Amino acid sequence: MTTTHGPDTRTWLDPALDTEARVDALLAEMTLDDKVGQLHQVANINPGEDADDLRAGRIGSSLYASGATAGNERDEGVLAGVIDEIQELAVGGSRLGIPVLFGRDVIHGHRSVAPIPLGLAASFDPELVRQAAETAAREAVVDGIAWTFSPMLDISEEPRWGRVAESFGEAPVLASRLAAAATQGFQGDDPSQPDRLGACAKHFVGYGLSAGGRDYDTVSVGENTLRNLHLRPFRAAVESGVLSVMAAFNDVDGTPMHAHQHLLRDVLKGEWGFDGVVVADWNGIGQIVFAGVAEDDREAARLAIEAGVDLDMVSGAYLAHLGDLVRDGEVDEALVDDACRRVLRMKFRLGLFDGAAGPDSRPVGNAPTPESRALARRAGVASHVLVKNDGALPLADDASVLLTGGFVHEGDVLLGTWVLDGRAEEVVTPAAGLTERLGDRVTVDDGRFPDRTLQLARTSDVTVALVGEHPNRSGEANSVSDLRLPPGQLDHLRMLAGLRKPLVVVVYTGRPLDLTEVLDLADTVIVAWHPGIEAGSALADVLSGDASPHGRLPMTFPLSTGHIPTSTHQRPTGRLIRADVDHREGRYVDALTYPRLPFGHGLTYSTVDYGAPRVSDGELGLESATTLTVTVTNTGDRACREVVQAYFRDPVAQVTRPLVELLDWRLVDLEPGQSEDVTFEVSATAFSYFGTALTERVDEGEVLLLTGPDAATLQQVSLRVTAAEVRP
Template sequence: MTDVTATPPTQQRPWLDATLPVEERIDLLMTEMTLAEKVGQTHQVANIDPEADAGEIAAGRISSSLYASGPTGGNERDEGVLVGNIDAAQRHAVEGSRLGIPLLFGRDVIHGHRTVAPIPLGIAASFDPDVAEEIGEVAAREAVVDGVAWTFTPMVDISEEPRWGRVAESLGETPVLSGRLAASLVRGFQGDDPSDPDRLAACAKHFVGYGLAAGGRDYDTVSVGENTLRNLHLRPFRSAVDAGVLTVMAAFNDVDGIPMHAHEHLVREVLKGEWGFDGVVVADWNGIGQIVFQGVAADKREAAALAIRAGVDLDMVSGAYLEHLEGLVESGEVDLALVDDAVRRVLRLKFRLGLFERPYAARPGASNAPTSGSRAVALRAARAAHVLVKNDGVLPLGDAAGRVLLSGPFVDDGDALLGTWVLDGRGEEVVTPGAALRERLGDRVTVADGRFPDVTLMQARAADTSVLLLGEHRSRSGEAQSVVDIGLPPGQLELVRAVAAFGKPLVAVVYTGRPLDLTELLDLADAVLVVWHPGVEAGTALADVLLGDAEPHGRLPMTFPLSTGHIPTSTHQRPTGRLIRAEVDHEEGRYIDALTYPRLPFGFGLSYTTVDYGAPGLSSPTMTTDGSTTLTVTVTNTGGRPCREVVQLYFRDPVAQVTRPLVELTDWALVDLEPGQAREVTFDVQAEQTAYAGPDLTTRVDEGEIVLLTGPDVARLQPVSVTITSPKASS
C-alpha cells in the first residue's frame, strides 16, 4: 500500500493523526459522522466497480468489498483482483468522500495465494504450528501485492462428518489441534503488527456449530446444546481470539432453532462480552438476508434488526443494513448504541490495518509469483502432510522397484492438485507427479493418465511396480460439495482390484479433501499414502517421499471411518452405559454386519522406521487444581532410518459432572530421531488442561483422578494416573 498523497491535513481531519491512540481517533471520527454515514460503514459489497459504484462510495454508503466469483467461490474461478480497480475505488473513498474513510478489500486466501500450500486439512496433518505460521506469512505477503487487506480464514469448525465438503477447509476434529494451528495461521497472516504492509487481517469462521450440519449437508440445521458447544466447538474460536484474530465470521446454520446471524447470546454475550472480543463480526455471504429464509424474520428489515442486536457488525452483500438500519434507529426499534458499537469495530479494524495511513495498494514492479523461498515453504508443508497409512515394505522405492508405472488422472493435472478454495493459484505453476518422477527416474518410469483402464492394465503388467494416483478431484470438496458416499470415486477400486491381481508391488496414492472409506484399498495395495491436495509442490513432495529422500511424518487429523455407515466415528465419542471396547469389538460390537472401530484412527501415521514407546512417568502423582506435573516418556527409533515422530498426549476424566470424551488430545511433540536414538520427551501438564464446562456452563477443574495417556495415535496409548487435589489439601 502506498502512502496518501492528496488528503486534507490533520487539522481538518484530526483522526488522521497517527500519533493519537486508536480509540481516540475513532472517537474523533465518529463525532463527525451522520447516521447514514455510520450505516454505510456496516455495508459490504461484492466485486466493487470503481465506475458504477463511484457515487455510492463518495456518499460513504460502502465500507468494504470482497472479491469473489460468487457465494460458493471455492471451486469457481474469477478474473482475479485488479489493483488498478482497487485503487480507483479507494480514491473515491479517500479523496472524494466527505470524511475520507478508506475501503477495506477482502478475498478468500485460504491456503495460499499464488504459492498454494496443502489444503487446511493437509496442514493439520502436519501437526506443525510452525508450518501453519509460515504458510500464513507467505500467503499474506503475496496477497497484499494484489491489494487484499483481509482474508476469510482460518476455518475452525469442528466436525466428525466427512460427507461435508468443507472438512477440507478445517484443521482437524479436535479442538486443541484446530485451535493451536488456527492461532499459528493468525500470527502468520497478521504478524505482530497487522498494520505492517506485508500483513493482512485474518478471520476465524464460522461461528459456531457449522461443522454439525445435519447429514453432512452444507447449510443444514444444527441441533446441539451449549455444553457441547463450550466443551468442543467454541474452543478453537477462543484460541483464535486469544491469538488476536481481528475478525470472526458468523455461521450460516442455526443452533437449536436460532440462526447464528441472529444469535444474541452466542455472538454478543459470549464472543463479545464473555471473551472480550473487540474485533469485527462479519456476516457470511447474504447471511443476514438468509434469516428470512430460515423463518425467523418476515423480511430483510426484521432480519437487519435481529442481526444488529445479535452483534453482527458488517453485512456481507445482503444490503439489509444499508436499506433498513437508518430507519430502524429513527423509529426507535434499534438502539443507536448498537450501530455505534458495530461502526466502532469496523473503524477499529481499518485503523489497526493502517488503511488511513496507506490506503492505496499499488506496488509498482512488485510480483507475487512463486519464488524459490515461497516454494520451499510449500514443499515443507506438502511433505509434512503426507500420511503413510500402510507399508508392507514396498516403500521407499529403491532399485528393487525396477520398472515403475505412475498412472492416474493426477499425473500431470496441476490444477487438480491445488485443492478447493484456490482463486489465484495457477495449475501451470504446479510441479506435477509426472514431471517430478520423470526427472528422478528417467526411463525407469512410465507416466500415464489412466484414461483407458485396459491400457493401464497392459502397462501394469509390463511394469515391476505400479503407483496408482487415486482419489477426488479438487472440485469434489469445499463449499456446497457434500457427498452421500465417502468411497473412492466410481471406477477406481475396480481398477485397483485388477492391478492387484497381477501380484506385483502396488502403491496407492490418495488425493482427497476428506476422510475416505479406504477399507478395501488397504487390503489390496501394498502401500497407501494419503496426501490430500498438496498444492504447487505436489510432485516434488511425492517424489521425495516415494523415493525416500524425505520421511513421511504426517498424521491423520480426522478419523477415517470404516464406511459411510460408520459415520460419525471420531475422538468425540463419550462413554455410554454399554461401552464397546476395541478388544471385544469382534464379539460385542454394535453392528451385526461390521466391526465398529476404525482401522485408521485419529493421529495415525507410519514412517519408514519403527519407534518404541516406554511407559510414561510423572514427576509427581498429584497436582493441585492450579498446579502442574511433568510427564516423561522415552521414545526410541528401533529402525534403520531417521524419522520425525508425533508423540501424542491424551487424557481421560473418569468421573466428572458431565460425560466427557473417552480420550481427548491435549498436547503433542514433534521429535526427530536418528536410527537407534532414544529421546526423553517431557510434557508440562497443567491442571487447567483438564478444564471443562460443567452443567452450569461455567469452567471448572475437578479434583480426583485424571488418566494421562501417551502414544503414537489414539488407538495405541499407555496410561498413567495423576490425582488433582485442592490447593488447601496440599498446603
C-alpha cells in the same frame, strides 16, 4: 476532491494518536447514514458503477469473489490498479475520506498454494502453518487485498461435509494451536505492516455439525458441547488477536447464527471481550428470512444488529433498513455506533488510514519464488500420511515404476478447493515431479485404457496408482452421501492388485474416505490430500525416500459411510464400554464399530518403540505442574520424525467427557537406534471443562494420561488432581 474539513481538523488522520482516540474523533463527525454505510459490504465493487456510492460513503468494504460459492469457480483475479482507483474515490472524493476494506478468500495460499488446511493439519506443525499463512499474506497484499476470510475453525467429525477440507480437523487442541499459528502468520505482531493481512476466524459456531453433513443445514447441539469442543478454536483465535470473526450459515438449536444474540453478543463479545468485527457470511442476514425467523429484510436487519453482526456481507439489508430502524425507534443507535466503531477500529489497525494498502507501500511481485516453493514443498511432504506400508516404499534405487491414474498430469486439480489465484501452469504435476527424480525409470500412464495400463504394470517393478477426489467434491456446497472412491477407481485398483506385484496407492482427497478395500488391495497407501503447488515434488520426495513421511491423520477415517460419526469425540454411555470387546464386536449387527484408521495414525519408513509413560509427581495441585515422560526408540534402520502424542481421560466428571482427548504432542527427530525421553509439562488447567452450569471447572480426582503414536494405540499412567476449582 470535495471535503468539508481541512487537514488540521481531521484529527483521526494523526498517526500519533492511539487507535481509540482516532476512532472517537471520526465517529464524532459521522451521521447515522455515514455509520450505516460503513456496515455495508458489496461484492466485486466497480469504480464506474459504484462511484456515487463511494463518494457518498455508502460502501464500507468489498470482497472480491466469483460468487456465493467462490471456492468452486475461478474469477478474473484482483487488479490492484482497480482497487487504487476505488480508494481514490472513497478517500479523495468523499466527505470523511474513509478507506474501503478489501477482502478475498486467501484460504491456503495465494500464488504459492500450500496443501489444503486439512492437509496442513496433518503436519501437526504450528510453525509450518504460520509460515504458510505468512507467505499467503505477503503475496495477496501485492494485489491490494487487506483481509482474508481464514482460518476456518469448524470442528467436525462429519467427513461427508465438503468443508472439512478447509478445517484443521476434529481435535480441539490441534485446531486451537493451528488457529493461533494461522492468525499470527496472516497478521503478524502488527497487522498494519504492508506484508500482512487481517484474518477472520470462521464459521462461528457449530457449522461442523450440520445435519447429514449437508451444507447450510441445521445444527442440534447443546451449549455444553459447544463450549467443550466447538468454541475452543475460536477462543484461541480471539486470544491471538484475530481481527474478525464470521458468523456461520447454520442455526443452533433453532436460532440462526446471524440472529444468535447469546453466542455472538453475550459470549463472543461480552464474555471473551472480542473487540473486532463480526462479519456476516454471504447474504447471511438475508438468509434469516429464508430460515423463517424474520418476515423480511428489515426484520432480519434488526435481529442481526441486535445479535451482534457488525458487517453485512452483500445482503444490503443494513444499508436499506438500518437507518430507518434507528429513526423509527426500533433499534438503539448505540448498537450501530458499536458496530461502526469495530469496523473503523479494524481499518485503523490494518493501517488503511495511513496508506498501508496504497501502491507506495505494497510489496512488488507475487509470483512463486524459490523460497516460497521450498516452503510449499516442505508443507506438501509434511501433509503426506503413510497409512499402510508392507515394504513397497521407499522405492528401491533401481526399481522401475509405473505412475498411473487420472491425476498424473494434473496441476490445477491438485491445488484443491478454495484456490482463487493459484495457476495451473505453476504446479509441479506428479508426472513432472517423479520424472525429474527417477528419470527413465518411471513410465507415465493416465489410465484411460485399462488393458494398456495392465501391460505396463506387468513389466514394471512397482505400480504407483493415483486415485481420489476432484476438488469439486470438496469445499462449500460439495457434500457427498458416499465416502467410497468415485466410480471406476476401485475397479482399476482391483485390476492392478490382481497382478500380485507391489502396488502403491496415493489418495488425493479433501476429506476422510472409506479406504477399507483400498487398504486390503494395496501394499502401501498414502493419503496425500490436495497438496498444492509442489504436489509432484512432494510426492517424489516421499516415494523415493528423500524425505521420510511423517504426517498424521487429523480426522478419523471410518470403516464405512454408515459408521459416521466416529471420532475421538466419543463419550461413555450408560452401557459400560469395554475397549477390548465392544469396539471390536460392536453395536452394529452387521459390522464392527472401531475406526478403520484412528485419529493421529501415520507411519514412517522406520519403526518406533514406545515405553510406558511416567509422571514426575503422581499428585497435581492447581498451582503446580507435573512432567509426563515417555521414552521412544527408533528401532529401524532409517532416520524418522515421530509425532509423539499425549492424551488424557477424565473418568469421573460432572458431565460425560471423551474417552480419550488429545492433550499435547511433540515432533521428534530420531536417528536409527536413537532413544529419547519426550516430556510434556502438564498442569491441572489442561483438564478443565465446562460443567452443568456452563462454567469452567477443574475437578479433584483421578486423571489418566496416555501416550502413543495414535489415539488407538496408547499406554496409560494415573495422576490425581488434589484440588478443585470453578471459574465464574
